[in-house]
Amino acid sequence: MSEAIKGISKRYRRVILLFMFFTGLCSFGYEVLLERAVGILIGSSSVAMGLIISTFIMGYLSSFYFGKLADRTKSKRKLVTMLAMLECLICVALVLVIPITRYSLFIADYLSYFIFFYYLDYYYVLLITIGLIALIVPLLMGAEIPIAMKLMAWVDKEEGHDTYGDVGKISGKIFTVDSLGAGLGGLLTALFFIPFLGRTYTSLLLALTTLCAGMILLFTHQWYVRQMGLDPLPGNGKDKKANYLRRKRATAPYKIAVVILFVILLIVANISEIENRSIDRFYGGNVRFHMDSKYQEIVITEHEPEGVTLYLNGQLQISELDDAMYHEFLIHPALVTHPAPRKVLVIGGGDGGAVEEILKHDTVVEITFVELDIEVINVCKKYLKSINNNCFDDPRVDVKITDGRIFVRDYKGEKFDVVVGDLPDPDTEAVAMLYTTEFFGDVKNVLKEDGIFVLQSCSWFEYPKITMSVVETLHSVFSEVDLYLYNVWTYGPWSSAVGSSKLVPRSMSPKDIDAILEERTVTTEYYNGDTHNASFFMSKNPFLESARKDARISTIDRPILQNPWE
Ligand code: SAM
Numbered sequence: 001m002s003e004a005i006k007g008i009s010k011r012y013r014r015v016i017l018l019f020m021f022f023t024g025l026c027s028f029g030y031e032v033l034l035e036r037a038v039g040i041l042i043g044s045s046s047v048a049m050g051l052i053i054s055t056f057i058m059g060y061l062s063s064f065y066f067g068k069l070a071d072r073t074k075s076k077r078k079l080v081t082m083l084a085m086l087e088c089l090i091c092v093a094l095v096l097v098i099p100i101t102r103y104s105l106f107i108a109d110y111l112s113y114f115i116f117f118y119y120l121d122y123y124y125v126l127l128i129t130i131g132l133i134a135l136i137v138p139l140l141m142g143a144e145i146p147i148a149m150k151l152m153a154w155v156d157k158e159e160g161h162d163t164y165g166d167v168g169k170i171s172g173k174i175f176t177v178d179s180l181g182a183g184l185g186g187l188l189t190a191l192f193f194i195p196f197l198g199r200t201y202t203s204l205l206l207a208l209t210t211l212c213a214g215m216i217l218l219f220t221h222q223w224y225v226r227q228m229g230l231d232p233l234p235g236n237g238k239d240k241k242a243n244y245l246r247r248k249r250a251t252a253p254y255k256i257a258v259v260i261l262f263v264i265l266l267i268v269a270n271i272s273e274i275e276n277r278s279i280d281r282f283y284g285g286n287v288r289f290h291m292d293s294k295y296q297e298i299v300i301t302e303h304e305p306e307g308v309t310l311y312l313n314g315q316l317q318i319s320e321l322d323d324a325m326y327h328e329f330l331i332h333p334a335l336v337t338h339p340a341p342r343k344v345l346v347i348g349g350g351d352g353g354a355v356e357e358i359l360k361h362d363t364v365v366e367i368t369f370v371e372l373d374i375e376v377i378n379v380c381k382k383y384l385k386s387i388n389n390n391c392f393d394d395p396r397v398d399v400k401i402t403d404g405r406i407f408v409r410d411y412k413g414e415k416f417d418v419v420v421g422d423l424p425d426p427d428t429e430a431v432a433m434l435y436t437t438e439f440f441g442d443v444k445n446v447l448k449e450d451g452i453f454v455l456q457s458c459s460w461f462e463y464p465k466i467t468m469s470v471v472e473t474l475h476s477v478f479s480e481v482d483l484y485l486y487n488v489w490t491y492g493p494w495s496s497a498v499g500s501s502k503l504v505p506r507s508m509s510p511k512d513i514d515a516i517l518e519e520r521t522v523t524t525e526y527y528n529g530d531t532h533n534a535s536f537f538m539s540k541n542p543f544l545e546s547a548r549k550d551a552r553i554s555t556i557d558r559p560i561l562q563n564p565w566e
Contacts, residue, residue: 008227009159013152015220017177020148022213023087024181026206027141029189030094031056033203034137036194037098038130040297040314041105044563045428047127055131059138067146076154076230080221083147087214090140094207097137098199102282104129149174151221158228195294283311289383293375300383306490308383310351312376312424318351322488323387326456328527329486329535330496331357334418334454335364336516336532337498337505341417342366345446347404347434349422350376352388358420359391360522368416369399370407377401405433408442415448421455425562426466432559435470440477440499452500453478458562460485460539461493464547469560472551474499482506483544484535486526495539506536 031052039048073079108126120128152170185206193202224230279299280287288308289300299311307320318326331354335341343366344358350371358364369392371377377399380388392399400407404423421443426432433439435455443453457470460483467483474481478499488494498505510529517524554560 005159005228008224009155012155012220012224015217016148016152016155017173019213019217020144020174021177021181022209023141023144024178025185025188026090026094026181026210026213027056027138027185028182029185029193029206030137030203032186032189033098033194033199033206034101034134037101037199038134039428041101041130042123042126043313043315043427044561045430046561051127051131052134055134056138059135060142062139062142063144063146066143069143070146070150073150076151076221077225079147079150079154080218083144083151084214084218086140086143086147087210087217090137091207091211091214093136093140094203094210097133098203101130101133102279104133105282107133145174145178155224158230194292198292199297200292282314289379291375291379293373295373296376298373298375298379300379308386309490310376310380310384313428315424315427316490317424318353318384318387319490320384320386322490323353324525325486326488326491326494327353327357327387328524329484329494329531330354330422330454330456331420332517332522332524332527333484333496333505333532333535334420334452334498334503335361336513337500337503337508338417338450338452343414343416343418344368345408345416345419346370347407347419347421347423348372349420351380351384352377352391353384354420354422355394355397356387356389356391358418359394359396361520363520365396367394367397369397370402370404371399372401372403374401405439405442408439408446411446415451416446417448417451419443419447419451419453421453423455425458425463426554426560427562429559429561432554432561433556435473436554436556436559437473437476438556440474444477444499444501447500450500450502452498452503452505454496454498457483457495457497459491459493460495460544463562464544465550466560466562467495467497468544468547468551469554470497472548473554473560476553480504482536483539484532485538486531486535505532508532 035045035048035052038052039045042048042051069082070079073082104126108122108129111129112120112122112125149170152174153166156166156170189202189206193205197205279290283299283301284303286302287299288302289298291298296313297311299314301309301311303309305321309319310317335344335358340363341361342363344364345368346354346358347370349355349369350373355367355369358367377392381390381392391397404421408419421434423434424431426435440453447453453474455470457467460467471481471483474497478501480500480503481497482505483495483497484505485493485495508529510533513529513532516522517528552560
């Protein structure tokens with residue numbers, strides 16, 4: 001065999017391998033993207049991970065069917081065109097599947113009425129709906145491997161190799177580059193693409209990469225066929241009709257590619273519109289801002305009567321309407337109980353409402369404000385000034401952008417009088433770590449002997465088991481633990497829990513509380529001595545006593561996780 005033929009085959013083989021590398025990269029990148037989007041939808045990152053990984057693995061089973069199809073297809077041109085077309089379809093799917101999954105809540109609603117799903121819990125209908133939508137991508141991707149292998153085998157055969165004998169080598173090479181691409185794709189997407197491009201443009205990038213990979217393979221195939229003299233140039237024969245048909249066949253893949261590219265460009269032009277519409281629908285309209293930060297999806301909406309509202313990963317965090325009620329009751333019970341709160345640590349609370357309430361106590365000289373996500377602060381500075389009153393710029397406030405867990409674990413400075421946990425509900429493993437006995441133990445270490453810790457402990461009415469688990473976990477660390485209940489307009493019945501080695505907020509008299517508020521010039525809308533006492537009094541109720549039986553201590557090894565569908 002001539003060196004020239006060897007060179008041509010080598011080039012073509014390299015392009016096939018490169019193609020597999022990029023398709024692997026795109027498939028795992030998309031898996032990461034989908035996991036994140038589904039986690040936001042269903043509120044549990046581990047269920048999202050399990051669902052998407054299983055869906056992708058099941059979807060790849062389609063390679064069984066496509067393998068047989070590839071064997072049956074005698075024309076290599078058809079095979080390569082099939083692959084290029086497949087990439088075009090994958091490209092469209094990569095752009096559309098995530099916005100479509102946002103509609104799964106509504107689709108699942110309809111599906112629940114079908115006899116087949118009627119007896120299933122809504123949660124499982126939702127998971128099935130999401131799984132079915134997500135399945136589109138791996139079903140298409142599953143076809144790539146057998147077709148690429150078939151092409152490699154064909155090139156080997158043209159070179160004069162014994163294809164049967166080389167099957168191991170071919171499959172080994174294909175799987176190796178595919179896995180390398182997949183590994184890189186997963187990492188790049190999680191570490192760089194999502195944080196810097198956001199979810200929408202990451203899916204677009206992966207889609208266009210897929211499309212380019214398919215097109216490059218298609219054009220390389222045409223080049224290979226011409227170089228190897230396997231396909232006479234159209235128009236060389238004598239029969240006019242045959243010439244015409246050959247020319248049509250030869251140019252068909254290009255024409256199809258151009259049409260599909262055109263469709264893709266239309267989609268690309270409308271991508272923000274598609275994304276906006278699906279987000280708008282999910283949040284009930286009036287989305288004023290949305291972005292994907294390194295850690296979470298941040299959304300700002302504006303509705304009546306809630307006013308401007310912040311959502312993180314699809315979960316309501318705070319609205320203008322709730323601000324006074326939620327933050328006054330989170331902050332003042334602990335602060336008035338402390339005889340002279342000077343140095344306060346706030347973990348979370350990126351909207352700034354908690355810090356704003358603490359600053360009302362004129363005894364406070366220093367607030368260390370530890371927030372994981374700078375973007376939440378930036379967004380709230382712009383949209384939620386009415387809640388934070390630009391407290392970030394107060395000279396007493398020292399903002400630290402870091403993980404609260406790491407901050408308290410490594411903290412060596414002067415201890416705090418009060419620590420506040422204004423964190424999202426423990427509905428993901430990452431946040432649940434900040435509700436564990438290990439974390440509470442670290443908080444105790446950064447508190448002075450007569451210090452006090454307070455944290456929001458979720459809706460006691462919707463998740464009594466979670467609220468009581470927070471209480472039980474606090475008991476594993478602090479000797480004085482208590483729970484108090486209040487109402488937040490849009491969240492409904494809410495709770496916070498306190499832990500201390502010395503201080504007992506329940507023992508404060510209404511008269512003393514009112515006097516302290518007056519002395520420290522603290523003005524409030526809802527919080528005062530009477531409402532303080534009422535909220536502690538209400539926490540001794542039969543509903544919560546019964547939930548205590550199922551509550552347990554949350555640990556890093558076995559964190560308590562709030563499941564919104566339970
Ligand atoms: N009021 C809210 C609620 O009821 O769910 C909590 C609001 S506040 C906006 C929650 C903040 O905690 C978010 O800004 C989030 O970025 C932050 N956060 C989450 N995990 C954190 C961590 N490990 N360390 C510090 N801040 C964290």
